[in-house]
Amino acid sequence: MEVSYAKRKKSLILTLGLATLVIQAIAMRVRAHSTFRVQPPMNIGAWEIKSIPLSSEAMSALGNPDVDGWNYSNALDELVTIQVVSPDTFDAYRNPPILTRFFTAVSAKVIPSKFGGMQQTNFAALADAESKILMMTWVQHRSGTCKPVSSSGEQSLVDRLRINIETLVQPEPYCLVRVYMAVPKWDSDGQQSQRTVRRVADAIQAAGGKKP
């Protein structure tokens, strides 16, 4: 009986020690992954970039990770917003508050990236469908390859689980990228907005894939 108790105690200490080591390893791996944030190009054709820090509300909603925010604009006063987020908080995977608070996702599709892997396009609309936002989002590795944040359009528990488990076995640092714009009323089915968002996404993915 005494031997059995000692064995159990030893086994428990061993398990706890192992668990601590695994948690430490996860934390180190997450920290290592969060060292990379892709730098979008300074201009994309006629589009010029401007750094726009995220609001405190947006930062709080994402769990205060390291984030870079930019706007691309052109002479037509069109605006495309970029967020590059370090995956060092679990809330970092959330969609921007403007989408989650005011809009409902109406469609989503996972499509191939020109630079390897997959990405996804989401359409979100207000209840009256008059105002729409188009967003392209993906996980970008340092090598430039991409994978979708989710299969359905909005991240879920399963998606976070999948990405975090993949993190443990994939050594390459990555970041989360979101490119979105309001769809102007004249672009009723979002054709031009899709081209614009896709063009910006392609340019960011190409920049991320460049070898130093």
Next chain:
Amino acid sequence: MTFLSMLAVVTISAGCQKSADYASPVKPTVADEKAVTDCSAMLPLKAGFSWTFSTVVDQRTFTDVASVRGPLNIGGTTATLVETKRNGQLVLREGYRYAKGQLMLTAFSTSPKSWVVIDPPLILLKDGAMLGDEYRWRGRLRIDGKSIDAFGLSRPSLRESVQTMSAGRFSGIRIDSGLSAPLPNGDRIKYQTTRWVATGIGFIRREYLDRTARRQSNLISFKMK
């Protein structure tokens, strides 16, 4: 892996967010589409051609007539002058040029005396253009002997079926153009226009940014003689 999965579930659950309900997904992708084969046919510029528009300004409706006047040297570049008059008064002059498979805007003016010369000319459309092609412009605007650095672009954005005021319904190309010149005092010169053009007809609709309001001109009739 099971242990890691459980650990991840416990850790992630704190930040869990409910997924949205999705309607049956449409395909949010767009196919490449050719906008135009021969862009000279999109804006016939023969002297005597004209377009009559209904334009609403400050809740008042006016009739504008845009006429092709013929070639003119504007700021050292030969262009085809298109004049728009309202009740006989000049409201807009534009210089268009078609060369090397490109339709360009070389100058514009809202006054009868001076011109804003676009140097180099702004490309509006190219032969074989695809929808969504963007023509980046960077150069100088020359106004009354002064020269200002500016930037801009032009883009055939959409193919649209346009119902005109009374000339019928036409399939046309929407061309968005914008020029912007920052001034030392923080203001900027902004010239934004949208033209809808149809093969063999030219303008079927026009829209100009006038200060902060957009003035839309809808086609009433056109004359190709």
